[in-house]
Amino acid sequence: MNSRGFVLFISFLVTLLITGSVTARDLTDIKKDGVLRHLGVPYAGFVTGDGRGLDVEVMQLFARELGVKYQYVQTGWKDVINDLVGKQVVPDGSKVKINGEVEVRGDLIANGLTIIPWRQQVLDYSRPTFPTQVWLITNSQSPLRPISPSGTIEKDITAVKAMLNNRTVLGKSNTCLDPTLYALSEVNAITKYFDGSLNELAPALMQGTADTTLLDVPDSLVALAKWPGQIKVLGPVSPQQEMGVGFRKDSPELRLAFGAFFTKIWENGTYFKMVEKYYPDVFDYYPDFFQNQL
């Protein structure tokens, strides 16, 4: 690189830093501005879209703890990480590509964000806040039969994947329901990507859009309650996963503050009451997670 090129590179870098710092904030800025911006996507019981939800309540309480106002910023699965980190992030397998700059619209992501490797390259997660797992669902008329639990999750996953030979499976890119995350192509599954929201996956399945769909456990529990007898759970395609709150890598203070806050509401039982309100069944499925001490 000659000297002129070097000067241009430095100028570009400075520009990036300046533009990036216009709206990216850490705890000090948040307290100074007096508002916490919660990035959310309407999804299952985490963010219902009508001002309620487990993560909405947690974040409202967190904002009150910080002494700032709470502001909900709605976004979509495609943009949620971009809106937090201010970059156009494109997942590429387990890696990511940065395609450019976008506006930073929020301070943290909380809407049942599963902790998966490519996201960890651009985000810092809080300690796990919710257990999850990805299940394979089909409609009640399907000839596929749910597996009998073998006692080990690996065998169960193998049994479930074996059903997918030459069958279509519905998933959603940029989310934990992306079929590529679970190597379904290796069992000759035909993947179909869904354009609608995650909440619409189960209805799409019932309308015959695909033979099967991926759903995470929280959404499955909601779907089973909403459409009893119309869908069935075939079994797991992933081991137990965890969800957490996503932070920019340059917001360590905010992440620490949330960690302290979360420990507090975990230990005083507030968090369990909130979970019970939106996911009363989750304690039966993942008792170990909620019995753990932080």
Added chain:
Amino acid sequence: MEKSPQKKGLLRGISPLVYAHLFTGALICILLATNYHTQHRYQQTNLQQLQNNFENWVIGVDYFLSEREADFRDLAVSKPITSFFANRALGMTMTYGLQASLNNVTRLFSQLQNSSRIGDNPIYNSFNLLDKDGSVLTRQPAFGFAQWLPIPEADEMKEGQVIIHSHTSGAVSFTAPIFLHSGLQGFVQGWADYNSFISYLTGNKISGMLLIADQDPNLVFQSRSDEEVILEPLRPLIADGVSKTFELPRSSLLVSRDKNTSKTGELTLFYTQIPEYDIQFFLVEDSSAVFKRQSLFLFMGVLAALSLGVFLVSTSIYRAGTKNLLLRNSLTEAEKREKAVGKKRKELDAIIRNFLDTLIVVDNQLRVIRVNQATCKLLGYEEKELLHRPIATLFEDPSDMIDSIFSFYGEKDADVFNARGELRNVELSYRSKNGLCLPMSFNISIIQDDLGNISGVVAGAKEISTLKSAMDKLAGQKTYIENLFDVVPEGLLAISPSFTIVKHNRIFTEILREWTASFGVSEKSLTDELLTSLKQALDLTNQSVLSLNHNNKRGYFQYHGVTISSLEGINHVVSIRDITRKRMAEEARILLATVIEQTADAVIITDTGGITLYVNPAAVNNSGYREEELVGYLPSFFTEAFDELKQCKKLWKTISNGEVWYGRFSNRKKCGTLMEEDVTISPVRDNEDAITHYVAIKHDVTEMALLQRQLLQANKLEAIGQLAAGVAHEINTPMQYIQNNVTFFDQAFGELKQLLTDYQLLLEKPGITADDSCRLNLEEIDLEFLLTEIPQSIEESLGGIDRVVKIVSAMKEFSHPGSNEKIATDLNRALNNTITVSRNEWKYVAEIITDFDQDLPLVPCLPNQFNQATLNLIINGVHAIAETGALAPENPGRITIATRNRNDGVEIRISDSGIGIPEDIQDRIFDPFFTTKEVGRGTGQGLAIVHDIITRKHRGSIDFSSTPGKGTKFIIRLPLSDHHQGTTV
């Protein structure tokens, strides 16, 4: 034998005394009998009243239990419970999803436990969901009471059945089977304590000890626990199951738990049962409290004492032997008797006054002679206002009917009436002082005087206005519901538990008739089929759509079923709506929408302002723009760029007038690629014929246009190729004689050169005479011939060269690729060129006669395409003439080409003397690929290309007239001004 005077005196003295004693004794007996009879009747009435009250209370318990039965019938078909079994039937496991369904059931139990309350207490203390084998699937509370009671007939249980079982623990259980797809899946069971609701239902109405037993009978509940109950002695007394009242010694039924306080005496038991639930009820009262017998004994004692007094007085009178004394005694006796009767009357008055229900006494004259306070209070009269008033005036009912009822005994003696001498449950309506109508239920009994004659009636009555009002309301509601049933615009069915139709409304009949006729089946057959389908459907869901199919006709029926538990004989009420038309329309709409979504043609819908409201995927794909970049904006054919093409106004004018506009656009895709589209824009009208939208259907003809251009070029090349041989031949002829002439020039020049050389040598050699040499050479070279032929050959060659130049020039002009822009063209010259280059085609069969207007103006034209069109017409004419057998030059056909200047354009007429066009194909000659020529001679594209060139590319017109056997004339009209109409060329 004659009596002695002493005896006679004694007899005279004894006789009044005996009479007095006999009279007194008889009086006492009468009073005693009357008192006993009255008391007995009072006691029996009281017993009957208590028995009635007890039975009414048990009816309340029965109603309460039936409500609980309905609770569990509903619970057995509730969504959370059926969903759990449905999910389990799908094969789901607790590990993966089924646990959530079971938790839903547990939450439902919890909600029911909290919401089902009587007074301040919960009705149920626990709920269980049991598997088919009785194992507990879930319970509420989690560690609450759960007990599986083997039900002998469990396998025979039917849907909707609820078993209510009383337990010696004081609890009652409700067990309902759960069915899924007609198969028994399990049971839902609830438990309640008798204590929790009996005390509430009892209130303060029952004073004695309440016992509840099962059918055996085993004691399941007792309201007081200070005494132990032995039910065994009751077994034979209640074997017939009939409600009754009976007495038992206390010791045979109750044993005091505290031996120091053991009681004795008689007990009165009121008994009734609820047979459908196998529950028996006993109300145990102390008989002394019920019968109040001490009053009877006291009265008898008083009478006995009175009798004794009378007897003693009588004895003293006897002893005094004086009539006055006897008379006085008699008077005294009468006074006392009167006092006794008065006392009795006071007691009766007290009874009447304190009687809680209304009581009224009417004499033979049908006038009121006694009323109690309850009557006065009810009617709003003072007692004195009612006394001696005609009874009929107190009623709303007709007076003759009232009189008839209150003198029901007629002229008959009391003895001829039934044992009770009464009318029961006569429903009449009092009219209160303030005019209110008060429905009452009367029991009317005759009353008799001391001589046993009927002296009137006593009528006790209960107000039944509330009951009547409720029954009227019920009847009104029934009528309302029946009317509603018929006016509901949907078919309604009331279906029995065995799934037969109990009742249906008019609309259902109409639906049935319509589809019976449509399907061609019997009404019964269709009804059975519908019920079978309904039964299967209702097992799955309460509302959905049924589809019936017969003879290739399909009907769709939307049903909505409601399970009814409180109406006897009806298990479901189902509404049915014939949605066939709607469904068909919906299917047609979906098909249409699918067609629009999947068609390869772009469809754009705009509002009347031209703003795009909808684009189909083809529009997005064809244009390369995203949907959001198209919707909300003017389509390209409405934009300013289009205005530049001066078509917008005409387009708007056309579609605003409600007409369809056709045209072709050349637009650019988002990526910049040029795209050609044939567009049809049609107005869309609403029901009132007003234009609401425009719909544009755009067919991407980019490739077709390219193919057309290629085809045109190919056609042109074909024509050029076809013409090439002729042109070569045309050129070859002049070139041959030019070649001959030039050869001649070469020879002639050699000879002339030799001559000139000789002349030069002759001039240089002396001695040779010029005459000899010249003569010799002149004879050899035939100079005269050369001087004649050379100028002619030169002229001929120049002519040949000119002809070649013309042909080459014509060919060049004809085959010039030209431009895409119209240029002012001399059509006469263009036609001459075409005639020239095609000469070899026509010269052997025809001659061409031109009749050109020499004042023809220049016409905006695409020359190469115009040439192509006229060449095609000439070639077609040649072929048509050839068909006639014409042969030039002996018998040539004729092609006439004329041009004329018209006011608004020019006209070119090309006529031939060929075989003409048969009438049956005249309307198809411009169709692409239509030809009557043999294979290899015509592609069928010639006239289609002519039509396209003239009408679309030049905005002109082409018409023809043809007479088979005589020839055809084509008339082309081209405009002088260049108006674009929706295309760029």
